[in-house]
Amino acid sequence: MAPERTSALPPTARERGVIAPQMLAHVVLRTAQYKRMVAWYQTVLNAQISFANQRITFMTYDGEHHRVAIANMPVVGRRAKHRAGVDHIAFTYASLGDLLETHARLKREGIDPAWCINHGPTTSLYYEDPDGGFIELQVDNFDSIEALTQWAMKGDFENNPIGTPFDPSALRARLMAGESEDVLKRRIEIGPQDGSSAPRAYFGTFIYGLVQLAKRLGVKT
The missing domain is CATH 3.10.180.10 (2,3-Dihydroxybiphenyl 1,2-Dioxygenase, domain 1)
Structure with missing residues (x-):
């Protein structure tokens, strides 16, 4: 039986009365x-x-x-993408404007993202470092955990846990034209998505091929 969806977050370590890292x-x-x-x-x-x-x-x-x-x-x-280990490291920005200005700055430096995706909880840009590792530059799409969990409970995230691709340059143009960040961070729903929708650059050729094969065989990824 699938676990019941809930809007409640697990209690923090402090609330549980145990010692855990501060950060x-x-x-x-x-x-x-x-x-x-x-x-x-x-x-x-x-x-x-x-x-x-x-x-x-x-x-x-x-x-x-x-x-x-x-x-x-x-x-x-060089990092091997087909081996177990850290998938990526994420860094959060204070606003969508800051994230998109960072994209524009890096583009001028000749550094382009490998994947631009609105996951729902975050609007995210994935960059590949010279060794083949990935970092995620992101902004939170919701002002509170409560708002995020309420959105997730509607079923859209369960239906599409991967996200919706977007064009950061076009999004920045809309922001500069006066559209609000709240509107621009709202994910456009495109129906069910799975791991096969991630780009080849993110998985690497070997894993990407296996994921695409699994999709053709009807295996969920």
């Missing part, structure tokens, strides 16, 4: 393309370097000492 502090990435990866993440995140030597670079964009660290490991290979 996710940082991520560390290994690379053989040290200078290239440092430059890419510094550009994409508009980050400042807080410490660097020949072995590791720490960078930050807020009050934390570092949010991303790049470790110089010349012996490692």
